[in-house]
Amino acid sequence: MTHTAQDLAIFCKKKGFIYPSSEIYGGLAGLYDYGHLGTLLKHHFENVWRNYFLGLDRNFFEIDTAQIMHESVFKASGHLENFSDPTVDCSKCNFTERADHFVQQVTKQRTEGFSPEELNSLIGKHQLTCPKCKSKLKPVTAVNMMFPLHLGVGTAQRAFLRPETAQSPYVNFKLQYELQRKKLPLGLALIGKAFRNEISPRNLTLRLREITQAELQIFFNPSTISKHPLFSSVKNYKLRVLLEEDRKKNQPVERTAAELVKRGLPEFYVYHLVVIQKFYVDLLSIPLAKFRFYQLDDKEKAFYNKYHFDFEVELADHGFTEMGGLHYRTDHDLGGHQKISKQSMEVLEEATGERFVPHVLELSLGVDRTVYALLDLAYDDDKKRGNIVLHLPSSFTPFFCAVFPLVKNKEEVVTKAEEVDALLRRHNLKPFYDEVASIGRRYARADEIGIKYCITIDFDSLTDNAVTVRDRDTTEQQRVAIDQLAGYLEGLR
Ligand SMILES: [Zn+2]
Structure with missing residues (x-):
């Protein structure tokens, strides 16, 4: 989309x-x-x-x-003399714009590197006026772009x-x-x-x-x-x-x-x-x-x-x-x-x-x-999922993984989720922890900020010591034993 x-x-x-x-x-x-x-x-x-x-x-x-x-650095580099942009101003209103961009936009001609004189002649040739009030434009001047202190x-x-x-x-x-x-x-x-x-x-x-x-x-x-x-x-x-x-x-x-x-x-x-x-x-x-x-x-x-x-x-x-x-x-x-x-x-x-x-x-x-x-x-506005999915590469995404307890009112599930969170932190996987709202809503929020893997701790986790790992891009889920989880995720990085 x-x-x-x-x-x-x-x-x-x-x-x-x-x-x-x-x-x-x-x-x-x-x-x-x-x-x-x-x-x-x-x-x-x-x-x-x-x-x-x-x-x-x-x-x-x-x-x-x-x-x-x-x-003196900028005397030597030429910035004092040459680091300027051509600027065009309206003679009546407050319109001001980079002259090369303005001329390029109107005439569809590439103007990078054009001098103020060349831009003035194009403005004359095409009889360009102020896009705001249609008044005459002042001649293009070169304005230095450095901030003095x-x-x-x-x-x-x-x-x-x-x-x-x-x-x-x-x-x-x-x-x-x-x-x-x-x-x-x-x-x-x-x-x-x-x-x-x-x-x-x-x-x-x-x-x-x-x-x-x-x-x-x-x-x-x-x-x-x-x-x-x-x-x-x-x-x-x-x-x-x-x-x-x-x-x-x-x-x-x-x-x-x-x-x-x-x-x-x-x-x-x-x-x-x-x-x-x-x-x-x-x-x-x-x-x-x-x-x-x-x-x-x-x-x-x-x-x-x-x-x-x-x-x-x-x-x-x-x-x-x-x-x-x-x-x-x-x-x-x-x-x-x-x-x-x-x-x-x-x-x-x-x-x-x-x-x-x-x-x-x-x-x-x-x-x-x-x-x-x-x-x-x-950025991907995924109509099928009904939410935005940010398909960022794993090395860049703000969070590589997230930890979700399926429910927040069952103490054993929350305790287990906190253990998993601490385990992943020790492995420097820096998970995002979220226990608010339904699991579907949490998946959607994770998709939107590009979290690559969501790890859910559910009721079965209490007996099988495993969690569900969901992939952001495919939404496919895998059951992974907790004692193998860190190695599993590191292998996906
Ligand atoms: Zn104007």
Whole structure:
């Protein structure tokens, strides 16, 4: 059964996944809170992300860094000058919108990366007016999206909330390189907040003013980019990509990793495309048909990205939506920080005697967007059951299992259920315990929040020392002996 983005937003609030922040005061656009279930889901996602990406190499580590950063960081990165969105305002009313999105919506022409001048000429050509009051629109201007701050009082020092987490690994690179025994490739991973003063935030957590990013920055010797030691193990892996040349048909094509290398992409880059697709398809269980890489053209990608593929997931109402990107940023960032900080970012590789500024490959994804995608794809309004079923993969669901005493007024049944609950806790299976309402109602509530297995302790349990285990997706039930229950469930994880 299909649903709308609105259905999902209502559901997320009703169940405690995601709801507007500061809501008792009317909320603030582009700011959301995760409720008790949303927080569990988000943390589970972050842990899976950590285990997977840090597991790629022994020299990859996570760091945890300040969200407020020195003004010079953003001089070096170019954000002070360039981190702006084209904005269009009405000359009469309070209508304000991102100009590229506004023009794209009306003209159905892709406008990513268009300059204010180009957008102005499209507005003139199509004679676009304010969608609210039909008045003339003011010329498109570029508005910087960073949040400035003043530290302390008196001679206040200017600083910024970071607009991307990436700058933290870059400014820490040289120190971490020394600490991590001067070895390349070196990976610095980070899960953290970034802040962007979006002009028109919307769509629940798809466009936020405060976002959580999960990023892996890989620093490497640029002369090694054409090789990856594990490439032969993935060369026949099929990637779903929409290359520039596929745009007319708007249909992604499955191409092997080896084919993309033959077309001129370096092995080191293509290997990490495979890493990302495997993460989305194998670990997050995103159906392959709903996943694709989108190759950005020269106009769309930032000037410092030599190669840039976004990865996208198809969402209800929104179509294919960017989840993150794989960016080959060359030495743009370290070079910029070397220039502004006057500290050398060069390294000397002892094995080869080469001296160079390392290049950066950035694997970056939006945690909020990916969690949204997990919820969107899991949401199933099951008319036959008469309730929503959230088919979340077992590693992400807020609760893997639940414990239900069949009745709550029979002491022996409740005591047995509490014993089972304690047993599963000892095995770190963290069950959800529910004794309220009929068993059918409890199954429905468990389905709605994605609990994979419901364990019912009934009257027979008192004599046979066994319980009923019900599977969320099939609703099939198994009788399992209590002394084998923990092992049985661990085997299903
Ligand atoms: Zn207006």
